[in-house]
Amino acid sequence: MLSNRWKTITAELDFAFQPIVHIQSGEIFAVEALLRNVDKAGGFHSIFALFDEAFHDGILYQLDIELRLKAFEKFSNIDIKNLKIFYNLDNRILYMPDFKLGNTEKILQKYKLDKECACFELSERGTLSDPSSVTNLVRRYKQSGFAIAIDDFGTGIAGFQMLYYAEADFIKIDRFFIENIQNDNKKRLFCQHIINIAHTMGITVIAEGVETKEEYYICKEIGANLLQGYFVQKPTLDIANIQKNYLNIKKIYEDDSRTHTANSIDSKQITYMVPLFIEDLNFKKIFQYFKQNKELHFIPVIDKHSIVKGIICENEIRDLSYSQYGMSLVQNDDNGKKLSKYIKDKNIVRVEISWSVDKILEVYHNAKGDLQGLFVTNNGKYLGFINSNNLLSISYKRNVALATQKNPLTKLPGNDSIKKFIKESFHTDKSSFHTFVYFDFNDFKPFNDSYGFRTGDRVILLFSEILKKEFSSKSFIAHIGGDDFFVGFKNIDYPTVYRSVGSIQKKFKEEVSSIYSRDDRQRGYISTQDRFGIQRNFNLLSVSAAILEIQAQSLLENFDVIMGEIKKESKKHQTPIGCSILKE
Template sequence: MRDELPIWLHNFDSEQFLRDVNHHLVVALQPIVEANTGVVVAHEALMRGFDDLGFPDPGALLDGAAARKRLFEVDCCVIAKAIAARARFPKAEGGALFLNLDGRNLQHWRALRTFLELRCEQLGLSAQDLCIELSEAHQPLAPEAFEEAVRGLRAAGLQIAIDDFGTGVSGMQMLYQAAPDFIKIDKFFIKSMPSDAKKRLLVGSIVDLAHTLGSRVIAEGVETVEQLICCREANCDLIQGYLIARPATDPSELATGYAERVHAGAAAAESGESLMIEKFIEEVPTLQENTPLAVLFDQLTVNPGRNVYPVLDRDGLPRGAVRESDVKPLLHSPFGRDLARNRSIGMTIGDFVRPIPTLESSTPIAQRLELIADHAEDGVVVTKALRYLGYMSSGSLLKLANEVRLQQAAAQNPLTRLPGNNAIAGFLERCRQHDSLPRLVAYIDIDHFKAFNDRYGFEMGDRAILILASILKSLERDHAAFVGHIGGDDFFLGAEGAACDALDKIMQTIGARFRHVAESLYSPEDRAAGFIEARARDGTQTRFPLLSCTVAALRLEPGYRPQTTLALTTRLTALKSLARQQKASLQMEACV
């Protein structure tokens, strides 16, 4: 380690090192905003000035401080500067302050908690305004000691976040032990999401898991509109990155909201699912973290059938729930109520809060319902733009799941289970409005399908339709395409952003892939002949080639906005007719 330090530090006094750190280091704040609205929820404090001390990055400076046995003091120095910067915001602005803590300092959690409480008291802040970011790097504590440290910090009102989630080998263990309020997905996953289907799948899975455990998800390093759209489609709650704002050392340079930045990715309008959720929300009293425990005892007495109470922070953000089962031993002990009312002991709701699954009303809920079904015996907290909207018991959740399934069945094609015309119309309208991105829409149908269906019967006809549906579903899975079933042998394919470039090339292969598989549906004789004989629509006996498909596609370049969705579908229909006339399997046109 000594050889890795700047030369000036090799024989330098530790006290002088701390004085220089205090003199040169500054803190920059970067906003963390709601993914759909751009409202600022928090700021992360980032270290700046380390290069003036001869270090290439913050990690190297912290390693240097550790080598000189001054790591805790350096962390506290940065944290103190960050809290002072946060205190400069007006009281109603700024949100939470995210503070990075070197894992080697977690063993000093008691001293850290005392330090934070004193600094907050001096500057008129609360511990609830702070969130401690933990990562796998330099995490020396045993599992039991780690859990004790997290419990100790949380008991002071501090929020907990796991940083750089997904890049280490023990992230799942930390997720289980810390039960964090926030999970920050590392930019390694975010950077290439638009072009990497596997990363989109992984991010979506992480988000679903986090929501099931009651944590909110922050996507780090969002720099492009395409990345923003992918994060929103994966249901990330919060966004952080250069697309929103660069870190600023002067808090006055930061805005209170960034709606214009997130709206560049055109957030989806409120869905019918959101309104459906609100029908099943129940009237349940909520409690604050700092509410005396005696208030809960009174509620349990007044409402003997109610055993779960949502808990919110002072800004109305959910922090979890308190269960009757967790306080039952104290409630029914001889002196339990007296202890709960004893102000000198100071027992509060926050001492008994545990995570509870959350259901964000503005995101698609079908898959979420499946994931939380096995973890929702205590119900779920429903949020809207991260704010508490209400509570739903397990019974109401079951009713909601049944209604969602009924709606899905009505909206999907019963054969292929693909979205139907309403979803296709919604996608076309979104394409019409999102004119800042490249977009692609395509009409696909099977050639000579009626003759094949008449000759081989509807069961074989259904198999042909399912073959094409399967090919198109693979594009949805691997390239973030939207696939819909118009009806019969007609399909719709669409994409936005970076996915358009991949589909440009892949669409040329759809016809060949379909022909190759569809040949297996014919008898050996018809396959060898290369055609079948059947009656045409005018009743004459005609030779029909083996099944193939025609693709008519429009690429809408950035800046192009059609007047109506009807204009798009009319143009696609004309392109399909042109392809048929020219006997082309693919007819593509660009709109600029």
């Protein structure tokens, strides 16, 4: 029993709830219960200090049970169907002499809550001394039928070990990796790999601590499933503030130009296989299902919330039906528990319908093994199945599409990629800025007419190689078509860009002169007919350059007009000309 002091402390403690929402729809999925008032209740400077003292006093598990009662009681008053609660566990409760399983079921029964609503959150912080303790705790709760989330993923030493052994349902990427991710390629790469591994293992990913629109864009782009942070809502003590739908998230998703792309799965590739519900599953239904669907090799199994729980394979059930127990199993409806061992959740990989083709194919190729295909979900709910043959077809078509997006001569990205880069650049945070450079050859048509298209292609290839050598891999180099090129920069100051562009103009003029005949080179011009058939003299090739800088306050609607004007003006100058788009 808790001492009077601890009872007083517990009575003063409260829980705030912070929503966890679907990243594309803003529909609420869960709330995390966050302990509050620890300073007022017992003068503790942090929640960690509270639990440290309870651990040293040997009452950590007793305290935890009292807090569960408080959290689940408050949660039960939120009037939103199918909502989950993420409750944080201190893994040290495993070392308490009074630790035992079963108390949570009693609490849930008391407040008339389903077991499916509870998800226990375990942090990988502080697991260096005994990494196996968290893994063991996860396994115990999983065996009891509760969902498990790994919190603060990436901050501890045992994270990947936990992923491998614990079979968690969720991982929450720590705020450290989310903060300013749009400006940190290492963070983005790290999170991308974590998400790919998690999805391959059938684990749902929560981006934790998202505070800005720019962080949201990147988390969505790299495939996070769920979102939590101030950008959605701060933790609230008042449950009346919890919303069923966060329309700001839905709107920003719909407004994000990057979602409107051809790089998405065709619904015709998705097969809807009628699932069976795990809650009322029995052998009779399974036998009948395979009898009526002889072409199918497995049945998808979902729960009452339409979450895919696994598959039942036809070959195992077929062998069972031929056994001496087959008839008795069919006649006995009360054998749902025996079926659990036939529900396979290994190699069950889920992908979201909102993901790009590239993301879905990446998950599929990473999974490999005996995978027959992928389950497709919408906001985590079962939508259908894409078999391996369709995935191979999608992969082939995507490779063809990627090839067509590149300029066939220079192999540089083309117009679609340029448009995407420009639009993404306008989704920038206040500390970032982008610079665009448009290159256009001067007097290229007369050169082509005089020297032929093959020589003209040599000039285009020459310029593309100059661009690749001059600019680093961090620059975005693209070929608009013909003699027009585009280069994009992020967070490179204008003087640096201006000097580099001027250097390219000079280098191109020097190197392209070697392609001319000796007579033309000595004269410094070529004589040929213009577009009206009049004989004229044209200078040797050079390239004009228009530089345009945009910042956080720049408006996309101003872009086309300003860019057109500056490109026209650049043709009058031998050196680069530039300007900046402002809000007004």
